[in-house]
Structure formats: structure tokens, C-alpha cells
Amino acid sequence: MEITRSPEKEAAYNGEPDQDILAKFTTRIKSKVPHWEEGAKGSIILNPTPLTDITNDLAECGRTEYGLDLPGKIRVYGKLDSQIYGGSVKVRPMVQIIEDAVRTGRLRNGQIIFEATSGNFGIALGMLRTLGLEVITLVSRKLQEGVINELERQGVKMIDLDVDICPAPGLQMDQNTIMAKTVAQNIQQQLSEYGLDTSIYDKSLPGVLQLLARQDVIGLAKHLAKIYNGFCPEQYDNEHNMLAHETVTGPEIDQQLLRHGYSLEDFRIVTTFGTGGTATGLSNYTQKKYGKRNLHVVYPLNNQDVAGIRTKDKSIGLKFYRPDQYLGQHEVDFEAAKPLFRFFARKGYDIGESSALALYATLQMLNYGVGERFVVILADGVEKYQKTLGPFVEEKRYELTVDEARSSAQDYGTVLWTHTAFAPRTEGVQLIASSLGLKPDKVRIARAQDVQTLISTEKLPDTLKALIPDRDRTLLVCMVGATSLRVAELLGAKGMDALSITGGIMGLSAANGKAPAEIVQMATE
Structure with missing residues (x-):
């Protein structure tokens, strides 16, 4: 759907830079991050992040944590972008993207910045609030708590896109449409x-629904920027994401290695993959300058969620995924990398989850004789990931089987239906009650909008709270067990004792031969 821009804001698109914003940006942000500047001895990069020799510590880690004896003739440097002003490697592309947008008049005072982010780029954008610019990010609640806290601390507004994650199999309706x-x-x-x-x-709702049905969060950010006359950095497609590393990060590392008597030509670079800007930019730099591929890209396993980076299968198809430019691609078990993560944290290194994964991949390559010299991109710091570093303890249980629930039904004060789109029919209530050996009046139904509010905001509506016993435990039921599990986790965080029944009502219906349409219907409130 074509949206006509409001006349009063059309000036924002006339190509003339907002000189006030540009001046503030230059002095308050760009001057504090790595950038080229002319000096008495020629062009140099100011404010480089540390390039630290971590050879001995990595060798010690391999020996004490994994029982590995690494070869003697090795050299490993860590590029500590956790020490950049703003705290992560994502500051680099943010600065180039925003400077270009301001200089070309596409970003001016009064506009809102919309962007889809997994954390660090959104945190980097939060620096723009010092210029008076507002930032709204599209995020998932799957982000680490520390990332969410840092976004909030920066004053970044967040739109949580996670709603009911519980499908409704068997119903004659398009699940994607319902979700959208x-x-x-x-x-x-x-x-x-x-x-x-x-x-x-x-x-613009028809366009929004189309984007959501395709799960196109990146397109949704662009759409919101368009209809609200805002700006979307488009980090996944913006060439400055890649150019920041080709024109600054690569030469910066080379200058630092030169001081140690080396050249980047003689090293392999190891980095993880988020948008691909770092990998492609560094690969472009070394290929253009030295005519060789020396970049290794590291991914977590497909079933693992590591902050800020993608698995290999989710990288394929992105603009900056260029496998023909990489010397190697490695899928690495993050669980195996956790001892290394803790080791380096105890040593005082300010590195995050993706950095630990890259270092562990480097350790394995050294062990198997794949190269002797490496530069590892350490993308961000440890503060956001304290929970990952903490001692592993048995996690609180939030779900149980129907058989377990039936055998201890007397321990529960009520059975509560929790879903954001569907509600049980009378037959559904009877099915839940009979499966647990309870009377139907034990089953209560939460309003769909209350469940959605709890999941989206983590705030408990009074009307939902009124259905939960003060002291007794609560059993939760939904369609297939996913929404009720999330509600159990949220209630648990508030000190309420609730457990979700695995498989939900659909598991009960399968065992009793009931069709979905017989037991559930669309919620009306």
C-alpha cells in the first residue's frame, strides 16, 4: 500500500542535511569511535579498539579446560570491540549508516528510527538519543534478559513481536493468518x-498483515518507518554495514599488527555471523589488498540460540552471506564453548557469548593444525550475559504430564485455560476436567486479551490475577502446551506456583478421539 508522506515533513526528504544533528553526531559519537583522520604523518585511524595477544591464555585454557596441548608456534590476537565507545562491534556500522543518512538528508531531527534487531545494533542506535532522536526497535522476548535491560537503560523503545507461540493444529483455518x-x-x-x-x-494494516504472515520483521521495520515518516537503517541490506569493516576495521587491525611486526596477510580472521557485515567487509578488505581468502565464519548449532548471531541455515539468503569469499565455515557447539567462556571471564576478559564461540572454534582449529596465526573478532562484552556464566543449577520445573497432574490433582486449587486466540467450548471444559479426574467447575477460563497482555508486557492484569488462588498451585492448559508454559514461567517469576500440562488440550483430544472444532472456538474477549 502506498503511503503519502505528510507535507509538513516532506522537507525531511529534500536531500539537505540537518546541520544541527550532523554537528552533534560528529562531536558526540563519531569522534569517540574508530575513524580515519588526517594527521601530520598522514591518515591514521583514531580510537582503535585493543588488539590483544591472547596466545598464552588460549593455550592455558585448552590445557586446563579441555586437556589440549597446542603447538608451540602459534599466535592469536583478540580484537576487543567490547571496548569501543558504545560497547560492541555493531557501533561501527551504526556510525557509518547514520552519518550517511544524516548527510543525505534522510534522517533529520524529529524523525523516529525504526529497526529490527537482536540486541547490539539496537543498543548502538540508543546512542542517538543523545542527539534527541527517538529509537523504536522490533525485538523478541527470546533476547537475553541482560540485552533487554541494556536496551531499556539506553532509553530504546521496544515493540515485542512475540505473542502466542501455541498453534492450533487440526482447525480449519490459516494459522499464519491468526498469528498475524x-x-x-x-x-x-x-x-x-x-x-x-x-x-x-x-x-496500512493490510500491508502489516502480509509482512507478519511472511514473518518478515525486517520488512515490517521498513514499513513502520515509511508510514510514520521515520528512518530505517536497514542493517541487513545497507552497504555501509559491510563498508564499515572493509574501510575501517580491516585497515585498523592491519595497522595494529604492523606495530607487532606482522601483516594481516599472514593471519586468519575468525568471526561469527549476525548480519554478515563484519564477515563480508573484512573478507573484501583482505581479498582486495592481499588477493587471498583468510576469513573463517563461525555459527552455533542449528538448535542453539547464541546472542546476536545466526545459525548457518538462517544466514543463507541474507545479502551479506557470501560463502564463496570465506576460507572456512564452522558450526560449533556452544555448550562445549561455555568452559572457555568462564575461563576468559575469570581472567578478566570482557567478552560475550559470540566471542566465546569464535574463540572455541579457533582453539579447535589450532588443535587440528588448521593454521597457526589468528585474529579473533570479540564482538561485545560480558555484562549482558552474566546468567550464561553463572553456575548451572537445576532449573525450576514449569510443566508436567497429564498423568502426573491426574495423580496429584488434589494439590491444585484450580485449572486455568490460557490462550491468546482460542477458548474451550463446554465440551472442551468437560474434557479437561474428566482427564484430570476433577469436576468441570474447577476449570476456569482466562480472557484471551489478559493472556496476551501478560505475555507481551510481563504485567499481570487484575482480572487474570483474580482467577489464580493465593496459596494453592495452579494447573495451566492451552492448545498444545506452549502458551501455558510461557504463562507458567511468567507467573513463576512473580512468585506464583503454576505448572503447564504438556501437550495441552490437543493432547487430551487425541487420546479421547475428539476433533479440535468440537472442543475449542475463537475467543471473544
């Missing part, structure tokens, strides 16, 4: 809370 409508309503509510005119959003 639920998410769209959730987004509207959050935009309203941030003071945006939701009538503009409502007019």
Missing part, C-alpha cells in the same frame, strides 16, 4: 503506548 492478526493487534497497542497515531497504522 494477533501480532498486529499487539503492535498497535504498543505503538499507542508510545504516543504514535494508531490511525496511520490502521490504514
